[in-house]
Amino acid sequence: MPPPTDAPAGPPAAPAPPAGRRPAPALPRSARRRAGWGRLPTAVRRGVLLAALIAAWQGYVSAAGVSPLVFAGPADVAAALVAGWAGGDLVAPTLTTLRLLGLGMLIGSVLALALTALAVGTRLGDDLLSLLTAMINPLPSVAVLPLAMLWFGLNETALVFVVANAVLWPMAVSLGTGFRTVPATTVAVGRSLGLRGWRLVRDIRLPAALPHTIAGVRTGWAFGWRTIIAAELVFGVAGARGGLGFYINDARYYLDIPNVFAGLVTIALIGIALDLLFTAVERRTVVRWGMREGAAT
Amino acid sequence: MADTAEASAAAPGTGPPLLEVAGVAVGYNGPDGYTAAVADASFTVRAGETVMLIGPSGCGKSTLLRVVAGFLRPAAGRVVFDGRTGLAPGPDRAVVFQESDQLLPWRTALGNVAYALRATGTPRARARALARDHLVGVGLAHALDRHPHQLSGGMKQRVAIARALALAPRMLLMDEPFGALDAQTRGRLQHDLAALVRRTGTTVLFVTHSIDEAVLLGDRVVVLGDRPSRVREVVDVAGVDRPDAPEFTAARRRLRALLAEEEETAHAPAH
Amino acid sequence: MTTTTGPRRRDVLRGGLGLLTGAAVVGPLAACSGPQEGSAASREVAIATGYGISFAPLTIIEARGWLEEALPDHTVSWQVLSGGSASRDGLLAGSLQAGTGGLAPFLLGVDSGVPWRIVSGLNNMPLWMVTLDDRIRSLADLTADDRVSSPQPGSIQSMVLARAAREEFGDPDRFTANLVAMPHPDALQALLSGQIAAAVTSPPFQYQAEEEGARVLLDSYEVFGGPHGFNVVTALEEYAEANPEVLEALHAAIGRARDLIADDPAEAARVLSEAEDGAIIPERYEDYLTREGIEFTTTPQGLADLGAFMAEIGEIDAAAAPADLVFPTVAGEPVS
Known part of the structure; x- marks a missing residue:
């Protein structure tokens, strides 16, 4: 039974409600309006907003006569996207970028695991990891690219190196936190079952650290993605071996603005797709096990 | 959960001791050096009996339990379990903790x-069958496929007990397992645990801070003194399990007196 | 570090939305500050320039103040930019009134619809492809793993390589996958440290490479069958229509610089060296200025030939007639 509302200001001495049933309080007008929009499902609300923005974008381009050398409208960008994906111009760079990212993430993950194992196992390792992370993590890995090119030459090794570097430190931090915050009681249970060494790590510590691990991989991916695109922009390999960053730069040299936008949209879409993938993974594991705050049961 | 008749089996506490704690001292290394929690504890537990460990806060009763479990080494003294010393943690002394972290969140109740x-x-295959049996035995037949975060506090402790008992331990170690539960749930679990222990004849070493729980569940109650603690007294409460019986009241009074004395000496009296 | 699932999905959609919103908002704003600003009302004259002998006339003009002399009512500023496309973008955005760039990017811009023309040529220069690698004696020795630098995609250096490839192997794109875009100083360093197998570059870098023992694989004058323009000064048509006197003054000043270099190279070298704080000594500069094939001129040359080649290999759709590519400033000169 909702609490009775206060008598509205205005007409003085509002009559007392009749004994028995109270009248239902009326919603104020603003709440009614809000309830209308708010009642639509999330996807619909976002979709409508997105469509409205795209329409505004197209409207501006068509009406204001913006120079196509500077700015492209959604119709042209969509056309460029379709052409790029169907005809393959966008496919090869995308695959190149994803391949380099994947390689860098793999190396970074392995190193993160190794460093974390050392950090969790020994005091010296812990100090070393903390120091290195504090110094290197704040540095955008792209800034290391010129050095990497000197060390490894003008080839993909330099690119993979900076990606691995971008991924390594946030992952090591997350993994370390994950391992360190395994509840002592859970570990004690493992030990009381007679688990030791690797079995204890595999069956107890690793699964317990999963929320932090996934968060670490997710953060690592985010840094890695941004780094590879930026590195490709700086690196400038021509021809078939270039990635999405080079594709955008190349399109810019040739004043192909719709393709610049198409490249950007592709980058964003991949980012969104992978984010959704991570969310799905989390939902199937960490959320299902109630290992996150506010999880649905 | 069926309540079996009280007239079951051999009287607890007969035969050679399963656990012998002799002159054990244990403490912690802190920033100010070594702090003794237990100065000198000696008691025994015989097969089939339920021994309660009680004492004022900080007296080291949980610490003692951990020594018996094998998580800690004593600084002095001897712990002999089933004729062996130098114990590591193992399923022969299965532990039920108070915290819900003792259940693995990524496994279901059955999975745990x-x-x-x-x-x-x-x-x-046999593990699954046994697991199901034990969970049914603690009244969780309907919750086998739920994850711990979907279980209530009482249900989680039932799973922990089922897991410990499924291991067929030589001794069941319990560290204030019902301390975080509300009074009603606690009462139900105490009752069900007592029935289970009677039915299976499990030996139990149980840490508690509740006098009522000690008298209700225990055969003997080992009372520890203040830190650094010693065993002050062992009160026999075998067969005393009806709260309205005069023996219950007498036992409760005795324990309360013992613990009150500890409190008095702990906080130096004004006069 | 944990968050709930719901807001995460919304964040993801928000991210996508953010990108499009950003584009939809920033783009028009950027486009707003377009060429309209560089119209008649403005007295700003911002000119793109750079370091090295390719920009020698502009450096001399700046050092001697000739443009400020000729345009007392205008504010002249010189901006050192990273390359031709920065210059082009500056013109389009209205932050430059006169740009500097290579011949090939100019033609590419025309083909893409950039409304610009040439105010004046700057120089004709032979462009070399050089290598320090003993293994590479000719183009045929280049393998798929060899890196070759050029200043940017679609630059005249890339065209030189493409043309030579077509001559020798019938395939202009044979070496496209080998190209790495690098500014000339970086390219020289990479060549010397062995990171790239060869560099298609320009004076003075190619001379410096030669001094270090590099061999010349290609000479653009040979590949193109004669001298050709290298850098030109450009401006947008709209600006030119409204400010013909500015472009005339610029063209005249470039002519003065050309004359100074031809008549008194020692003096010109001194000015250039001083402008760079003596990074290259005047004698050196004098040597570079007087090398064979280097000619400072206000007449753009090689437009028709290069345009035809670029159209043939599909780099541009169609070659325009040189007369349509220049402003009246060079009227009467033998534009080719």
Whole structure:
């Protein structure tokens, strides 16, 4: 039974409600309006907003006569996207970028695991990891690219190196936190079952650290993605071996603005797709096990 | 959960001691050096009996339990379990903790118990069957496929008990397992645990800070003094399990007096 | 570090939305500050320039103040930019009134619809492809793993390589996958440290490479069958229509610089060296200025030939007639 509302200001001495049933309080007008929009499902609300923005974008381009050398409208960008994906111009760079990212993430993950194992196992390792992370993590890995090119030459090794570097430190931090915050009681249970060494790590510590691990991989991916695109922009390999960053730069040299936008949209879409993938993974594991705050049961 | 008749089996506490704690001292290394929690504790537990450990806060009763479990080494003294010393943690002394972290969140209730069995050598199919049996035995037949975060506090402790018992331990160690539960749930679990222990004849070493729980569940109550603690007295409460009986009241009074004395000496009296 | 699932999905959609919103908002704003600003009302004259002998006339003009002399009512500023496309973008955005760039990017811009023309040529220069690698004696020795630098995609250096490839192997794109875009100083360093197998570059870098023992694989004058323009000064048509006197003054000043270099190279070298704080000594500069094939001129040359080649290999759709590519400033000169 909702609490009775206060008598509205205005007409003085509002009559007392009749004994028995109270009248239902009326919603104020603003709440009614809000309830209308708010009642639509999330996807619909976002979709409508997105469509409205795209329409505004197209409207501006068509009406204001913006120079196509500077700015492209959604119709042209969509056309460029379709052409790029169907005809393959966008496919090869995308695959190149994803391949380099994947390689860098793999190396970074392995190193993160190794460093974390050392950090969790020994005091010296812990100090070393903390120091290195504090110094290197704040540095955008792209800034290391010129050095990497000197060390490894003008080839993909330099690119993979900076990606691995971008991924390594946030992952090591997350993994370390994950391992360190395994509840002592859970570990004690493992030990009381007679688990030791690797079995204890595999069956107890690793699964317990999963929320932090996934968060670490997710953060690592985010840094890695941004780094590879930026590195490709700086690196400038021509021809078939270039990635999405080079594709955008190349399109810019040739004043192909719709393709610049198409490249950007592709980058964003991949980012969104992978984010959704991570969310799905989390939902199937960490959320299902109630290992996150506010999880649905 | 069926309540079996009280007239069951051999009287507890007969035969040679299963656990012998002799002159054990244990403490912690802190920033100010070594702090003794237990100065000198000696008691025994015989097969089949339920021994309660009680004492003022900080007296080291949980610490003692951990020594028996094998998580800690004593600084002095001897712990002999089943004729062996130098104990490591193991399923022969299965532990039930107070915290809900003792259940693995990524496994279901059934999974938790089955995993414990598999980890200690039981083949997969048999482990699942045994796990199901024990969970049914604690009244969780309807919650087998739920994850711990979907269980209430009382249900989680039932799973922990089922897991510990499924391991067929020589001794069941319990560290204030019902301390975080509301009074009603606690009462139900105490009752069900007592029935289970009677039915299976399990030996139990139980840490508690509740006098009522000690008298209700225990055969003997080991009362520890203030830190650094010693065993002050062992009160016999075998067979005393009806709260309205005069023996219950007498036992309760005795224990309360013992603990009150500790409190008095702990906080130096004004006069 | 944990968050709930719901807001995460919304964040993801928000991210996508953010990108499009950003584009939809920033783009028009950027486009707003377009060429309209560089119209008649403005007295700003911002000119793109750079370091090295390719920009020698502009450096001399700046040092001697000739443009400020000729345009007392205008504010002249010189901006050192990273390359031709920065210059082009500056013109389009209205932050430059006169740009500097290579011949090939100019033609590419025309083909893409950039409304610009040439105010004046700057120089004709032979462009070399050089290598320090003993293994590479000719183009045929280049393998798929060899890196070759050029200043940017679609630059005249890339065209030189493409043309030579077509001559020798019938395939202009044979070496496209080998190209790495690098500014000339970086390219020289990479060549010397062995990171790239060869560099298609320009004076003075190619001379410096030669001094270090590099061999010349290609000479653009040979590949193109004669001298050709290298850098030109450009401006947008709209600006030119409204400010013909500015472009005339610029063209005249470039002519003065050309004359100074031809008549008194020692003096010109001194000015250039001083402008760079003596990074290259005047004698050196004098040597570079007087090398064979280097000619400072206000007449753009090689437009028709290069345009035809670029159209043939599909780099541009169609070659325009040189007369349509220049402003009246060079009227009467033998534009080719």
